Amino acid sequence: MxxxxxxxxxxxxxxxxxxxxxxxxxxxxxxxxxxxxxxxxxxxAVGIFPCTIRRLLKVGVPDILTSEAMKLCKVEYLQAGRPLLFLDNRGDAYKEYVGFGLPxxxxxxxxxxxxxxxxxxxxxxxxxxxxxxxxxxxxxxxxxxxxxxxxxxxxxxxxxxxxxxxxxxxxxxxxLPQPWGVADIDIDEGCDSDLISVDIQRPGNQFTIVLPIGRQRVRVVAPQPDALEALGQPLKVREIRRSGSFQIxxxxxxxxxxxxxxxxxxxxxxxxxxxxxxxxxxxxxxxxxxxxxxxxxxxxxxxxxxxxxxxxxxxxxxxRRIITSNSSISKGCVRTLAKLIATFPVVRQAYIQNLTRL
Ligand SMILES: Cc1cc2nc3c(=O)[nH]c(=O)nc-3n(C[C@H](O)[C@H](O)[C@H](O)COP(=O)(O)OP(=O)(O)OC[C@H]3O[C@@H](n4cnc5c(N)ncnc54)[C@H](O)[C@@H]3O)c2cc1C
Incomplete structure (x- = not known):
């Protein structure tokens, strides 16, 4: 050296x-x-990838991150409110690629x-x-x-x-001209603490992401200034911890x-x-x-x-462009991709690796 x-x-x-x-x-x-x-x-940020934790471990940072963080094993994709794809990534095959949630x-x-x-x-x-x-x-x-x-x-x-x-x-x-909204909220029930819910291609080029950041706390992100207003299915909000908008x-x-x-x-x-x-x-x-x-x-x-x-x-x-697009071509591509991921384990593995690998 x-x-x-x-x-x-x-x-x-x-x-x-x-x-x-x-x-x-x-x-x-x-x-x-x-x-x-x-x-x-x-x-x-709330999402930490396993590769990030490995990088930090390599330079001596203790593994407190994984013990404290929420393991985000399940992902559901909705297309304009309708179920499109559900992935339960709890098996050994995905262990290395499942992301964590920590503020x-x-x-x-x-x-x-x-x-x-x-x-x-x-x-x-x-x-x-x-x-x-x-x-x-x-x-x-x-x-x-x-x-x-x-x-x-x-x-x-x-x-x-x-x-x-x-x-x-x-x-x-x-x-981007349009501000995006973010809200961290405590909810009463209905929170699956390892489920990320992504509702895409809703009318008006909208989508929402709801992801757990605590046992009964979720983060909502949407491409409009008021993230909660964008929610297709309203959550049972106990307390809004934080709500604001940001520019991209x-x-x-x-x-x-x-x-x-x-x-x-x-x-x-x-x-x-x-x-x-x-x-x-x-x-x-x-x-x-x-x-x-x-x-x-x-x-x-x-x-x-x-x-x-x-x-x-x-x-x-x-x-970002695909999930906010309302074009019929884009919707068709998303449905085909969802089918491929659901049907072929090798496509699913490649998809999950891609989500959390850098
Ligand atoms: C709503 C939202 C959600 C996000 N979610 C995720 C996620 O889930 N996962 C993910 O990986 N990323 C996410 N991101 C992105 C992530 O937050 C940023 O990429 C990350 O904060 C960048 O870190 P940084 O240290 O490079 O910059 P910053 O966090 O911006 O830190 C820069 C620091 O430098 C300081 N500074 C500036 N100028 C000076 C100066 N002249 N002298 C001294 N100090 C200075 C600032 O005060 C600041 O503290 C999200 C971003 C947003 C807006």
């Missing part, structure tokens, strides 16, 4: 935290700065606790303000007025990345590297939450970034991660 004095991680979302965990695991001194003054209490803020907390055990704490209320990358290191002006030199910088500062903008790395793509952008940075700065996570790519891949992809970027720094293979980082990011965006977009 080459000698590295210090790496700066900008941003303490899941990507930045995973990067700092990996750096600590490899014995590299790091600092992690976060513009917020305290951890974010809201959860965006993002809890995942972040687990990563922060691991980091603390390694002697690293997130520096809250400190932002990277200016970044000047050279051939041998990076000089950074922080919001507390200090100017520091680092060997490498990992920019995990989210979709509006200051670092990416400072370096002038283009972030081409589009912003589909963008990817042209390059994930500029000299000694590596972009990772939403700073490098963003897309719709269909398929729940964003955080998983960010954590994979983070660990790959650290491993390329450690092994001196950093030249390959941008090309390799850009290719994986582009493929993920492509698949996510195909899925």
């Amino acid at each position: 080459r000698h590295i004095n210090q790496v700066l991680v900008v941003g303490a979302g899941p990507t930045g935290l995973a990067a700092a965990c990996a750096l600590s695991f490899y014995g590299i001194h790091c600092r992690i700065v976060e513009r917020r003054t305290k951890p974010c209490e809201l959860s965006r 993002q803020n809890r995942t972040e907390e687990i990563l922060r606790e691991f980091l603390l055990e390694q002697g690293v704490s997130v520096e809250y209320g400190v932002a990277a303000v200016e970044v000047d990358p050279g051939d041998r290191g990076v000089t950074v002006v922080l919001s507390d007025g200090s100017v520091e030199d680092f060997d490498w910088l990992i920019a995990a500062d989210g979709v509006h990345s200051t670092v990416r903008e400072q370096l002038g790395i283009p972030f081409p793509g589009e912003d 952008s589909i963008r990817q940075a042209e390059s994930y590297r500029f000299r000694r700065v590596l972009l990772a996570g939403d700073a490098a790519h963003c897309h719709s939450p269909v398929g729940g891949k964003g955080m998983n992809l960010g954590i994979a970027d983070a660990i790959a970034a650290v491993e390329t720094i450690v092994t001196g293979r950093v030249d390959s980082y941008s090309t390799e991660r850009h290719k994986i990011g582009a493929a993920t965006i492509r698949k996510t977009e195909v899925a």
Whole structure:
């Protein structure tokens, strides 16, 4: 391993935290700065893939994630309210591919606790303000007025990345005009705690996803500002924990590297939450970034991660367009695919692997 004095991680979302965990695991001194003054209490992502847990285990993060998370073994697809496909993935054949549900803020907390055990704490209320990358290191002006030199910088500062903008790395793509809604609710009954319910191709290009995030708590997502209003079959709501809307952008940075700065996570790519891949992809970027720094293979980082990011965006977009499309061709294709998945175990296996593999 080459000698590295210090790496700066900008941003303490899941990507930045995973990067700092990996750096600590490899014995590299790091600092992690976060513009917020305290951890974010809201959860965006709820789905964690087994491959993400394996990646985190490899860099020493203990397996608390699987013991706490909800195992999302069953998926039902409805087409405009009518049953289309039901998959019960509890068997051994699917063990490696079944996703887990855990609120993002809890995942972040687990990563922060691991980091603390390694002697690293997130520096809250400190932002990277200016970044000047050279051939041998990076000089950074922080919001507390200090100017520091680092060997490498990992920019995990989210979709509006200051670092990416400072370096002038283009972030081409589009912003969807329609806001989407998300609601986390406690329900009285009728919640199968391992069932994801996806109702697609409803009139008006609508769909809803209902997925368990606790014993009697579900997350509802829909492509309209009020997610609950979009529900075909109303749930018995006990308490609305959170309800809001968000805007979707589909963008990817042209390059994930500029000299000694590596972009990772939403700073490098963003897309719709269909398929729940964003955080998983960010954590994979983070660990790959650290491993390329450690092994001196950093030249390959941008090309390799850009290719994986582009493929993920492509698949996510195909899925988003299909599930929101009301065209008869699209509906016919979906019904045929559902039949193939239900009839042929090999198609079903390939489909399930694709859902949670990156
Ligand atoms: C409704 C919704 C549901 C989703 N569901 C899923 C899901 O189920 N599974 C999944 O994998 N993904 C999901 N995603 C996507 C996922 O939430 C994001 O991909 C993930 O949060 C990206 O993590 P990140 O660490 O790269 O960026 P962020 O989480 O945005 O973190 C970036 C951090 O950097 C900080 N920062 C910014 N600028 C600076 C600066 N200059 N200096 C210091 N700090 C700075 C910010 O304050 C922030 O804390 C969902 C998204 C949404 C909106």
